[in-house]
Amino acid sequence: xxxxxxxxxxxxxxxxxxxxxxxxxxxxxxxxxxxxxxxxxxxxxxxxxxxxxxxxxxxxxxxxxxxxxxxxxxxxxxxxxxxxxxxxxxxxxxxxxxxxxxxxxxxxxxxxxxxxxxxxxxxxxxxxxxxxxxxxxxxxxxxxxxxxxxxxxxxxxxxxxxxxxxxxxxxxxxxxxxxxxxxxxxxxxxxxxxxxxxxxxxxxxxxxxxxxxxxxxxxxxxxxxxxxxxxxxxxxxxxxxxxxxxxxxxxxxxxxxxxxxxxxxxxxxxxxxxxxxxxxxxxxxxxx
Numbered sequence: 001x002x003x004x005x006x007x008x009x010x011x012x013x014x015x016x017x018x019x020x021x022x023x024x025x026x027x028x029x030x031x032x033x034x035x036x037x038x039x040x041x042x043x044x045x046x047x048x049x050x051x052x053x054x055x056x057x058x059x060x061x062x063x064x065x066x067x068x069x070x071x072x073x074x075x076x077x078x079x080x081x082x083x084x085x086x087x088x089x090x091x092x093x094x095x096x097x098x099x100x101x102x103x104x105x106x107x108x109x110x111x112x113x114x115x116x117x118x119x120x121x122x123x124x125x126x127x128x129x130x131x132x133x134x135x136x137x138x139x140x141x142x143x144x145x146x147x148x149x150x151x152x153x154x155x156x157x158x159x160x161x162x163x164x165x166x167x168x169x170x171x172x173x174x175x176x177x178x179x180x181x182x183x184x185x186x187x188x189x190x191x192x193x194x195x196x197x198x199x200x201x202x203x204x205x206x207x208x209x210x211x212x213x214x215x216x217x218x219x220x221x222x223x224x225x226x227x228x229x230x231x232x233x234x235x236x237x238x239x240x241x242x243x244x245x246x247x248x249x250x251x252x253x254x255x256x257x258x259x260x261x262x263x264x265x266x267x268x269x270x271x272x273x274x275x276x277x278x279x280x281x282x283x284x285x286x287x288x
Contacts, residue, residue, distance in 0.1 A: 003259040003260060004254055004259070004260075005035040005036070005180075005259060005260035005261075006033075006034055006035060006250075006260070006261060006263065006282075006286045006287060007034055007035045007036035007037065007038060007062075007064075007180065007260055007261065007262040007263065008029055008034050008036070008037050008038065008262065008263055008264075008279065009038040009039065009066055009182045009262035009263060009264040010037070010038075010039060010264060010265065010274070010275075011039060011040065011264075011271040012025065012039075012271055012272070012273065012274045012275075013025070013026070013037060013039040013050060013054065014039050014040055014041050014048060014050055014271070015271025015272050016271075016272055016274070017272070019050070019053050021274070022050060022053065022054060023053060023054060023057035023058070025274045025276065026054045026057060026058050026061065027057065027058055028276060028279075029061060029279060030058050030059070030060055030061040032279065032280065032283040032287060033283060033287040034061065034279070034283070034287070035061070035062060035260060036061060036062035036063065036064055036094070036260070036262070037054060037061060037062070037063050037064070038064045038065075038066035038096070038157070038182065038262045039065075039066060040065070040066060040067060041065055041068065047065065047068055047073060047077065047078055047081040047082075051063050051065060051081075051085065051093065052081075052084075052085060052088075055085060055088065055089045055092055055093060056088070056089075060092075061092075062092050062093070062094060063085075063092060063093050063094070064093070064094035064095075064096050064137070064157070065094070065095055065096040065097075066096045066139070066157055066159070066182065066262065067096045067097055067098030067100070067139045067157070068095065068096065068097050068098070069098060069099075069100040070097055070098065070099060070100070070115075070118055070119055070122045071099075071100055071112075071118070072100075074125070075122055075124075075125025075126050075128075075129055076125070076129060078095065078097075078126065078131075079125075079126055079129035079130065079131045080129075082095045082131050082135060082136075083129075083130065083131065086135065093135070094135060094136070094137055094154075095131065095135055095136040095137070096136070096137050096138070096139060096157050097119070097122065097123075097136060097137070097138055097139065097153075098138065098139030099115035099116070099118065099119055099139070099145070100115075101208050101209075101210055116144055116145065116148070119138070119145070119148060120148070120152075123136075123148075123152045123153075133152055133153050133154060134154045135154070136153045136154065137149070137153050137154055137155050137156060137157045137178060137180065138152075138153045138155075138156055138157065139156075139157050139158070139159055140156040140157070140158060140169070141158060141161065141165070141210060141211070141214040142214065142217075143172060146168075146169055146172035146173060147172060149173060149177065150172065150173045150174060150177050153177075154177060154178050155173060155177035155178030155179055155180065155259075156169055156173060156177070156178070156179055156180070157180050157181070157182065157262070158179075158181045158182070159181070159182045160182070160184075160205045160211050160237065161181055161214065161237075162215075162218060162236045162237055163236075163252035163253050163255075163256045164218045164256070165181075165214065165218065166179065166181050166252075166253045166256035166257055166258050167256040167257055169181075169257070170256065170257025170258075171257075178259055178260065179257055179258050179259050179260070180258065180259060180260035180261070180262055181253055181258055181261060181262065182262045182264055183238075183239065183249070183250055183253060183261050183262065183263060183264065184198070184201055184237070184238050184263075184264040184265075184266050185238060185239045185240065185246045185249070185250070185263055185264070185265055185266065185282075186198050186238060186239075186240035186241075186246075186265075186266050187240075187241075187242075187243065187246065187265065187278045187281060187282070188240055188241070189241050189242055189245075191240075194238075194240035194241065195231060195234050195235075195240070197240075197266050197267075197268060198229075198234045198237075198238040198240060198266060199227075199228030199229060199234060200228075200266070200268060200269050201238070201266050201269070202228050202229045202233075202234060202237065202238065203227075203228040203229075206225050206228065206229060212225050215233070220233055238266070243281045243282050243284065243285040243286075244285055246282065246285075247282070247285045247286055250263070250286070263279075263282065265278040265279060265282075
């Protein structure tokens with residue numbers, strides 16, 4: 001695709017109780033020139049209404065689910081939402097789907113079986129309901145899910161991955177599929193302070209086997225994965241520093257084949273606060 005789109009991935013859009021604050025933040029991102037807003041939503045009975053609220057409150061910016069869990073929302077429910085959003089806002093809603101994690105499905109993981117087969121069946125259901133492959137993207141880490149992203153979706157939305165994975169994903173997807181990795185960043189020039197903020201984020205993800213197994217495929221060791229991540233791993237996963245230094249870290253993903261990078265600004269884990277200043281600073285460098 002050879003795009004170089006800069007998007008936003010931010011838990012604030014689901015974490016904020018205020019519809020008005022979420023829409024106001026989305027409008028500012030639209031005016032700054034960001035291409036799309038990603039956030040999670042679909043771990044309950046239905047797709048979260050916040051996606052539609054932001055679509056209704058803006059005019060151009062794309063909105064994507066990153067992700068809807070295939071274990072918690074049925075294909076029929078998701079299809080109804082996606083089709084309604086497409087009718088109201090053609091081409092602006094991208095349905096991101098993912099197999100999630102065992103601990104998020106039922107706590108002890110006993111109900112988390114054959115996630116790849118579950119995804120195939122789910123996509124069959126979306127096909128039957130009339131949701132086109134071009135309006136959906138898969139959260140993909142391993143080779144089989146990347147191939148499924150190529151064959152049954154418009155592309156892949158990897159999460160918590162180094163640029164090495166982006167290069168592998170581009171090879172698996174081929175040149176014509178969307179590759180839009182999430183990349184968390186910290187706007188902080190002091191190494192100790194930046195890594196401390198980063199580890200508040202990495203510690204939780206490094207407890208999930210889907211992510212740690214993926215990192216091990218690229219040579220990261222148990223020592224790297226312990227304690228919230230070694231300095232080397234944190235620095236590779238989380239670009240930090242000045243806006244220019246963060247931009248250099250994001251550039252690694254573009255050079256590796258990303259069409260779109262979805263930036264998640266880390267602000268100490270507060271999903272109720274929108275880091276508007278950080279996105280303004282980054283826009284001045286990335287979107288000028």
